[in-house]
Amino acid sequence: MKVTVIRFTPADNDPPDWRIRLEASRISAEQKIKSFEHLGSQADHVVLPPGVGRGDFRRVLESCNADAATRAVIVQFPPPSHLAPLVDHMDPAKDIDALLKDRSPYRACATAEGIYRVAEPYVQDAPAIAVVGSRGFVGQGVVGLLRENGHDPITLDAGDDLRHVRDADIVISVTGNPGILGPDHLRPHHRLVIDSGFVPQQDGTVQGDVRREMYDVPQHLTPVPGGIGPVEMATLMERVIRQEVDPKVVPWKVDPGLYLTREQLASSTHAAPSLAEAARMRAPQITGPAAGFPAAQQPSAAGPHLPAQRPQSPRPDGLGR
Template sequence: MSTVSPDMAAKIIDGKAIARSLTEQVGRDVAAFVERGNTLPGLAVVLVGNDPASEVYVKNKALQTHRAGMRSFMHMLPQSTSQAELLDLIADLNANSQIHGILVQLPLPAQIDPVVVTNAIVAHKDVDGLGEINAGRMALGIDGIVPCTPLGCLKLLQSVHTDMQGKHAVIIGASNLVGKPMAQLMLREGCTVSVGHIHTRDTRALAREGDILVVATGKHGLVRGDWIKPGATVIDVGITRVPTEHGKTRLVGDVAFEEALPVAGHITPVPGGVGPMTIACLLHNTLQAALLAQNVVSRPDQKV
């Protein structure tokens, strides 16, 4: 139980509500897109192996894709799938005009190089935004497909801040999936950006400088309450399942939530924060991919 007084607690950023609003907007935009005579957007999701958590995740993606009025194509491959076999499937999906977005669920089995697989997806269908072309476009400040999780984090921040110019954004975690693209997005917003990583000497001191603090390390409870600048906006990307004293499990983030509540100005919960936004942004990116495929110019509010 939290002991934080309601008038002292940070305001919770409701990722579920913001994701629901975005998904509904995507659904309306999909309907308008089809009414203009375009092909119904289609998303192909590829899962290699039988990891139960990944299976639940990709099935949820398929469900949300249908709810947004788009087609979903599921490809469930065995753990023993070779890299060559997976690349053959991607080549077929690249050539299929009914499929506008391709997502290969990570992690992949040890025999498959995720970098090779990601770069095999043509750039305009790379709805995860992780291929070299889209990553390069982001680094150069050129429009491209933005990785779903960082894009979701940005939209959560924009729900709190109408203008982030001049704010100090501190990102803890420098992965290609979240940390690096998040830094690029914050630079686009006019923030001063610092990135902490495994070799940072005093991560606590760095974190305390952040007007905006984005944490994506996969190490649950890493960021304590005294790591947070009073009034900062905290985006917790981490998600880990830990055991409880009753023999069950619960999901927790990289931020010690109860300690952060009386310090932060706004904070995302885990679950219910970044997670729903990642899927909503996947749907957003799939529509963007369909727009690219049809050579249709999107509305300004559909762009990052």
């Protein structure tokens, strides 16, 4: 089978924030190409030049639709605004990343599904869950999956007081706004913080939604980089395998690390530190198809942190991508 990944490139005179968003898109596309090739699929990386017209983009999509060997198509977001409506011309049967929303075979994009599956082992006692960037593409998917599974998340986006995340036990941030969560927001009672922000910097580093100095505050955290990316890749690979090879493939899952509830943290000034230390010593582990990925793409479970990271960008309609 063949998978086509389509992305856009910036012009030299484009605004810096747009260039950053497309750089994140480039990194994401290259991760996908490597993952699909590792799976044994033919992966076509279509790189469209600055200023590509509507007609050219539409012809690329129509070619993918007509090619029987092409079984999956991914358009890297964000596309230029004048091209975004044309994504709807993609064949829904080939929409492996839920870009067409209700017309897609999948309920949410791979990033949102991966985030939910990382969080799932930590939500069995119905904790309070906050989603920051809830109106963005990924955020909407996360909120939808949480609600489908009986949770009522705290939804936060542009204009909201993000200090409300202190009321949650689990924080999921999908904004792509560097350092948006810091000392005013994160607390030791947070059993899990999922950071799905990824913003390349001019010095070659990347930044997530959570400030680096806060990494040791929550009990578990997905770092940037090295957090949600391979989780997204594992989800995409699983979708391809289920679609093309084995509908009954065993899904990957996360075995959670130890964590403390707020009550346990507050119950004893003597017991809580030892329990907290035990929680930090046992990192979460991901098992299933992701275990077969090349080392550079595998989820990392070092220290009190969780698996790996996908580049994503802010959306103009909210905090999230």
